Amino acid sequence: MKKYMKRLIILQKLIEDTKCKVRLKPDRTNQITDWRGGFGIPVEGYIEVAGPERIADVEWIELDPIVVTHIGRLVPPHIAFVSDAIREVLNKELVEFDVVKGMIRIDGSQLR
Numbered sequence: 651m652k653k654y655m656k657r658l659i660i661l662q663k664l665i666e667d668t669k670c671k672v673r674l675k676p677d678r679t680n681q682i683t684d685w686r687g688g689f690g691i692p693v694e695g696y697i698e699v700a701g702p703e704r705i706a707d708v709e710w711i712e713l714d715p716i717v718v719t720h721i722g723r724l725v726p727p728h729i730a731f732v733s734d735a736i737r738e739v740l741n742k743e744l745v746e747f748d749v750v751k752g753m754i755r756i757d758g759s760q761l762r
Contacts (some may be wrong), residue, residue: 654705654762657689657745661711661756664739665689668732671714674699677707677758685714697761708758715754 671685673694674697683700690698697705715733736754740747747756 652694653693655694657743657761658697658705658735660739660743660745662691664736665713668715668735669717669719669730670686670732670736671717673714674703674709674711675709676693677709705758705761708761710748710758712762713754713756715752717753 659670660733665688668758669687671687671739672689673683673685674689675682686699692698692702695705696702697711699711713736715731715736717730717732719728719730721728733754737747740754740756745760747754747760748756
């Protein structure tokens, strides 16, 4: 398995386990995708958050470490901070990241 595919699968599992949201920014545009609850890997070399993007075209991917779980109309939402869990996995897997305005940002070069 290629190194970048292993990292994508690790990120996919991390997002699933922590329930954090994810978004990405393609290189060729100033538009950032909306926050989503995960991403897909439709075929090798592509990642899909809002639509398929070539991994080679991803400038960065961000994880939101604040997880809000809506329980019901009469019950306030549950808020969890999962930044420690995210950092632990990324450090263990030697994935470099920055914290930008509270979001955990992984440079696209880490995914190639």
